[in-house]
Amino acid sequence: MLDANLKSQLKAYLEKVTQPFEIVASLDDSDKSAELKGLLDDIVGLTDKITLKTDGDDARTPSFALNRPGVDIGLRFAGIPMGHEFTSLVLALLQVGGHPSKESAELLDQVRNLDGEYHFETYFSLSCQNCPDVVQALNLMAVLNPNVRHVAIDGALFQDEVSERQIMSVPSVYLNGEPFGQGRMGIAEIVAKLDTGASARDAEKLNAKAPFDVLIIGGGPAGAAAAIYAARKGIRTGVAAERFGGQVLDTMAIENFISVPETEGPKLARALEEHVKAYEVDVMNLQRAASLTPASEAGGLHEVAFASGATLKAKTVILATGARWREMNVPGEQEYRGRGVAYCPHCDGPLFKGKRVAVIGGGNSGVEAAIDLAGIVAQVTLLEFDSTLRADAVLQKKLYSLPNVTVVTSALTSEVKGDGQKVSGLVYKDRNSDAFVSLELEGIFVQIGLLPNSDWLKGTVELSPRGEIIVDARGETSLPGVFAAGDVTTVPYKQIVIAVGEGAKASLSAFDHLIRSV
Structure with missing residues (x-):
């Protein structure tokens, strides 16, 4: 064996x-x-x-x-x-x-x-x-x-x-x-x-903590890099994260992280956390940020409140809350989420063995999902909103070689259908003819990109129309002493290696802000 x-x-x-x-x-x-x-x-x-x-x-x-x-x-x-x-x-x-x-x-x-x-x-x-x-x-x-x-x-x-x-x-x-x-x-x-009393006890402990020199919100690649760079400067550093590793935890194969030919998301996430904990960093897990109150005066303290009821204070803050899977926002999606509507083909694909599924999205993630699922399920229908697929040519060549895959472009998914218990199909609009088409199937895998985790910051820092935190070349936001890095920002190309660099940059900028504020 x-x-x-x-x-x-x-x-x-x-x-x-x-x-x-x-x-x-x-x-x-x-x-x-x-x-x-x-x-x-x-x-x-x-x-x-x-x-x-x-x-x-x-x-x-x-x-x-x-x-x-x-x-x-x-x-x-x-x-x-x-x-x-x-x-x-x-x-x-x-x-x-x-x-x-x-x-x-x-x-x-x-x-x-x-x-x-x-x-x-x-x-x-x-x-x-x-x-x-x-x-x-x-x-x-x-x-x-x-x-x-x-x-x-x-x-x-x-x-x-x-x-x-x-x-x-x-x-x-x-x-x-x-x-x-x-x-x-x-x-x-x-x-x-x-x-049930654990959350309240944890909040009480966090409320008693002394102010940090830099408080990082988020534990993904950007947050981890920011923490390491800050700790190496010898300043009081804290990381508050809903889950350490962030979006990386949901990534299967990683083959473009320079110097690491091949790894998996959870493995990289563990390595990031171990590296951070090798320094004097206060890591506070299971903490979902709820609001940011900026310092009222120069040299004052910023406050971050969390869903647990805890509040932390810091001289500078780095926002690295990353992104989450984008949803279709069509009728039936939420009703059948986890009952046929899925977002992780690697996790849930084996449960649809021998069944009919659709993949929504023609980028690299969508095409890779369709290729993987084709080896498990009976039939895959890939739906892409644009007139052409956006995935790399090598992936498209593989996709079109599979006999149980159908590709439909110019398709706008409009509704998820179900029998009250589970998914039974979907409806899409043909953008060329405006005709509505129904598909009978048992599963829908959504792979249409990411949304920044910035809802909690609306009205506090300046956001782009897409909800990304607007940053300059130094990672500075519209608030003095508040920086941002990674997928939650306007920095183009959402890649792990870029997030790591941006986290380091934001941390160095925060340190520079601190020494200039003394």
Whole structure:
């Protein structure tokens, strides 16, 4: 099952296991069970700390549980955790085997102190880059707290469950049989939803913090670069982010970040956070900015208020809140979001195996999505508003070579249709004839660009008609002492490498402002 190189790496990791445990597999005579058995045999063959039992009786097959001798931890994988979930498997093996988590002691104690019974089920796909964060968080919670149980379920393998629960987006999390959440969630976010007093306690801690020399709002590439450059100047630096990594977390393959031939978004996001935390930077996660109150006088303090109720003060502020997926804004889109309307083809594509889908958008993202989906679904229809596709020529050549892809240009999507439960089709307007055309399908993947996360700044800093923060060559905004960087600004070409440079520039400008203000 595992190649020699992967076995060698896994063997090195398993040397960190300090206490014995067992894997209990529930198998049948299917090919997938045989495949899982091969994987588990490989694992137990690499260490004498793990034993394998194949007498499990779980209703989901193939599946396996990780148990300590005489203790049912409540941690199970239903399916074969390869692809993006292989890391989740490795971490689960280590943590059940006694290797400590890198999460903060405060957060781990918060998990241990949760009262009540929590039975989680997470539906994932092996190609989903957002799913591992959720799976790993809930697995760790199961290891730490006997009241928490978690099963991670491969939605592509257990299609009957997916259909019964009408799951059309991953990760989808159920708690005690009821929907709990969709999309990327880290352990801190999950605990905050369970521990209702956590947000208020965090806000109280933030309110007590001394003013920063520079406060960066946003934890994407621009925010991370700004934090590093500020910290290296020896000034008091803080980063408040809704989720560290930003839009990069939703990016699959990255092949144009100079000096890094190939990586994935979540991996780069972790590297950014680790680099920032190598310096004296106060990182405050799960903080969504709500308003900015500029300093009333030169040398005064700017104030940023957050949705949590917290307020932070700083001599200078760098706005690096990035962007989000642009929506179609047509009838039915919001009603069927997560029920056939999706924005991540890598995450949700496997749930539409053998079905008909549409991709909205003919740029690089849309064409890449159509190419990837064509290998999974029965039929892809790509709709582009313009008269020609805007994607790179090499991508278009690949797209037009696929037999199950239809390209429609000059098409304005006007409505998402559904049966009350899930998507059943869409309507588009032919811009050449003004005729309306209906398509019957089960999924719609929207890939039409990004919108700046600047709504909270309206009326405070000068914005462009597109909602971008207007900046000059130094990253200065219309407010003295307030700078901006990255995809939220008017700087052209929304690229990671450009955002990093702009973040560094804004930070240097903020430092220059500080020394000139003394």
